Amino acid sequence: MATRAASQGDRESERITALEAQIVKLKRINTALMDRVERSTDLQGNAFSLFETAISLEGKVRERTTDLERALGELAQSNAALGVAKEAADDAQRRLRDAIESINEGFAIFDANDRLVLCNQTYLGLWPNIASKLVPGISFAQICSLIGKDGTTLGAMVAPDRWVSERMAQRMVASGGHVHALADGRWIQINELRTSEGGIVGVYTDITEVKAEDARERTRELAEKSAILQATLDTIPQGVCVYDSDHRLVAWNDPLLAVIGLPPDAIALVTTHDGLLTACADLNGPMEPDEPLAWLPHGAPEEVSRRGYRNGKVIEVRRAPMPDGGMVMSFDDITESLGAAEALRETNETLERRVNERTADIAAVNTKLHQEITERLLVEAALRDAKTAAEQANISKTRFLAAASHDLLQPLNAARLFVAALGDRRLALPTRALVRQTGSALDSVEDLLEALLEISRLDAGAITVEPIDFAIDELLHSMKAEFAPVARDRGLTLRVEESGEWVRSDPRLLRRILQNLISNALRYTTAGSVDVMCRVDSDRLHLEVTDTGPGIAPEHHLEIFEEFRRLDDGNRDRGIGLGLAIVQRAGRMLHHELTLVSAPGEGSRFGVYVPVGEAMTAIERTTPPARRGQLNNQTILVIDNESSILEGMAVLLAGWGCTVHGALSEAQAVERTTMDGIVPDIVIADYHLDDGKTGDAAIDAVRAACGKQLPAIVITADRTPELRDYLVRNGLHILQKPVKPAQLRALITRLTH
The missing domain is CATH 3.40.50.2300 (Response regulator)
Structure with missing residues (x-):
């Protein structure tokens, strides 16, 4: 703001100077005109001509005077505006100086020519030896040169020219922050930023306390790490010692002296590497030829040696040079390990003898096993042949039943047609009863043939499972429509509960399961009701068919699912004993779990678990109502x-x-x-x-x-x-x-x- 005000003042001064020069020029012109009028004479003595000349000169003087007055007015206005601008600039500069003096950081502004414009006392306090020379107008290069010669920073003390060069390179970037250490122990962080006019604003922050806190934190961390390292060394069973490049002991752990064989208070004997060699030689005699305790030069590989003690102990010594020229040594008592290895060797020799003995026994047993395996392979081959023959027989049976079904059902179909035709005629009551009995017998034959064919197809795997997602209520509606007349004829109540759930299964096989369960329930129930209920259990839907029939004893729960297995309960319409066998096979193909809860006198509750499916948008289908009427003339x-x-x-x-x-x-x-x-x-x-x-x-x-x-x-x-x-x-x-x-x-x- 101060710079902008100064620029405006310079422009006003230039304008005033130009106006003053123009006024001086007008005065000279006016004086010259007046002199010319006074000196001129009319050679012919014409007074009128002189009068006209005087009038003309008076008009020109009046015009010039008016211009001069206008210029003087503009000059006065410019002087007033200049005074206001100068006052505003002084106020802005004063406020800027007060603002930068109020902040704790050092603050300095440099213009586009990198010359100092303004700074605060904190900035001057950073360079006490050269503060008197840091005045507005001094260039930053001169300031760097003064700091380099004075040695105010550590970098300037060590290498002045290099410090000045690096500082000027940082100045060229003028982006981000960098840290400098002063000679008096302070640390400052410098953040520089270019202004819109090409100058640079620098903020100098004293971070000495932050650096000190970081140093204390690092010291504390090093102390903690040292304590942890020492505690770790003390917990390992091996003796460990570390010597520096001057062969002086700098670190060790508690087990060291005990492993070497020295008393706990003998640490003074091993404070140097030579002392360690002397103490070990005095304790256990001269060193082995490979010198297991000798000093390793820098860069040598790690070495592992053994040192024998007079008391029979054997110590494994590991030596490794360190990067600083020192050496680390570890001592491990391997006496017990060597004894265990010797014992293991003796045990191995004993085991080898026993293995040889056992090998001879195993060879004899293997010979016998080979014979048994050969016999078993022959038996397995015979069993495979028998299985293949059984499978072929089963396939042949299925093919025979499938091929014979047409021939078996042809006469049955004709018989049903004739019986149906007789039933439509007017017959005597005894004859009508015979027709009904014949139709019932044909129904039984039909049910038997259908069950046999279905059992055969299930056993032969001729039915392919095709699971889909569908609404279970559609299947339940069809079951209700199919069995409601049967229940009504038997005087029973059939209730089918709707669930609104979707299931994933094969609709044909699941329909067959429900048909057989409901048919059995109606067949074995003489009074009461049959209920079909749905219950969601986790991710499955449990379909249950409950009846009020005589019930089934627990010992018969498994055998009722066998073919042609019927319980003798006095019911004359007991079926042929294949319905539950079909249910079991279909449930196994679908991987649907079957359930049964029943006891004598308590009715039966058969169920099947069906996986819950994914509901889909129902597509409404309008089915035209069937037109009923006679078939005359068709x-x-x-x-x-x-x-x-x-x-x-x-x-x-x-x-x-x-x-x-x-x-x-x-x-x-x-x-x-x-x-x-x-x-x-x-x-x-x-x-x-x-x-x-x-x-x-x-x-x-x-x-x-x-x-x-x-x-x-x-x-x-x-x-x-x-x-x-x-x-x-x-x-x-x-x-x-x-x-x-x-x-x-x-x-x-x-x-x-």
């Missing part, structure tokens, strides 16, 4: 290679009011549509036809012949998911053999209306 084409099946289907469908046309093959079906002109409303085809033909191909041929995308149903005994997925992708509907008439009628009604 034309149906049935394709099956069994004439008995065609006859049964014709009787059943005709009883529902349908017009039925049968075909034993694909070619005959196409002939009926092309030659006979039959255009069916729906096509029903068996999947396995003669000569390797399939029902889906026959349906495609009929559709092509009619030129219409007719609705179609495929009936098959193959229950593999691959076939189901294939048929569904081709827009076909599926019914499993043996066909349930109610399912068939519902599906035909939905497709034709």
Whole structure:
């Protein structure tokens, strides 16, 4: 601020000087004009001409006078402004000086030419010998030269020229801080910063106390480290001593004298390396040829030697030179280690003899073991062959059951169709009872065949587990819809609890588990209720089926999961004993834990733990309501290679009011549509036809012949998911053999209306 005020004052002074010079010039012009008027005369004596000249001169003088007055006014204003600026500059400079004098640090300002502008007394106090010479205008280079000659800093005392050169280099950077030690023991930290006008501001801080505190802290740390080092040396069992470059003892630990063999108060004998050699020679005789205690020169490698004592002790001596020319020595009593090594050697010799003896015994045993191993390998080979044969037999059984399922279910399917057709007719009561009993017997045969096929597929690994995340309530709703009529017929209450949870499992296998558990509960319960409940347990959902049946004794909890195992409880409808076997196998495939809590007279509670799945956004699907009505006037084409099946289907469908046309093959079906002109409303085809033909191909041929995308149903005994997925992708509907008439009628009604 002071510099800016001084600059403004200089400009005002220059302006005043210019105005004064202009005034002087105007005065000279005015005087010259007046003189000219007074000296001039009209040679012709014309007074009027003189009068005009006088008037003209008067006008010019008046103009010049006005300009002079204006200039004098401006000069007065400039003088007033200059006075105000000078007063402000003096005030600013005074305040700046007071401010820098009030701070504790040394403060100095240098201009763009690196000359001192202003400093405080603290700054001068840093250089007492040259303070009188530090006046405004002196350059920083001159100050450095004075400090170098005076030796005010330690660096200047040691090497003045080098100190001045380094200080000027720091000055050129003028960024950050650097520390200097003064000759009187003080430490200062200098922080320099360039100003916007190119000058430099320096702050000099006395950090002597900080340095002293750092030194005290380092001394305290060194003392603590020395104490820790000494305590560490005293705790190790070896004797340790350290000699400096003058062979004087500078450090040792307590075990040193005891290991050497000297009394505790004999430390004075080993204060020098020569004293150590003398004491050890006097105590235990002359040194060994390798001189285990000799001094090692600087740079020599570490050496390890042994020193024998008169009392039989053996001391291991380690010597290592130190960087400062000294040497460190350690003494370790290895007498016991050598004795242990000797004992170990003798023990090894004894062991070698015993090993040789044992080796001979082991050789004989090995010969015998080789014989036993050879016999065992033969047995294992026989077992592998037997296992392979068993696996092949199991695979053959599975293939046989899969191949025979179609032939087994064909007559059963025909029988069910005929029984269903009889049930739709008006029959006498005894005959109707016989029809119902026949249908019940066919249901039992169907359940047995389905269970056998499912057990066979589970054992053979033909079912692939495909876990997905799905809402458990969807499965529970279908279970409730499926078993509610059964419960109602038996006079039982079926309650299915909804949970809102999502689980991760294979929906087909989990559905089969719940079907068998609920079916068993309804079958063995004569009165009361069956409850299906859900409970979240950590990261699993526990599905439980509870009934009020007779209960199961604990000793039978394992055996009821075996095939064809049924408890004799007097129930006439006990099933075939395969439901729980299927549950166990399916649970094992899914890695779902099964639970059972039951006792006689207390009912049963079967459960399965299912992992909780990740909930997904539900996609609403609107399903058009099924239109119910009669099947009158519906034309149906049935394709099956069994004439008995065609006859049964014709009787059943005709009883529902349908017009039925049968075909034993694909070619005959196409002939009926092309030659006979039959255009069916729906096509029903068996999947396995003669000569390797399939029902889906026959349906495609009929559709092509009619030129219409007719609705179609495929009936098959193959229950593999691959076939189901294939048929569904081709827009076909599926019914499993043996066909349930109610399912068939519902599906035909939905497709034709």
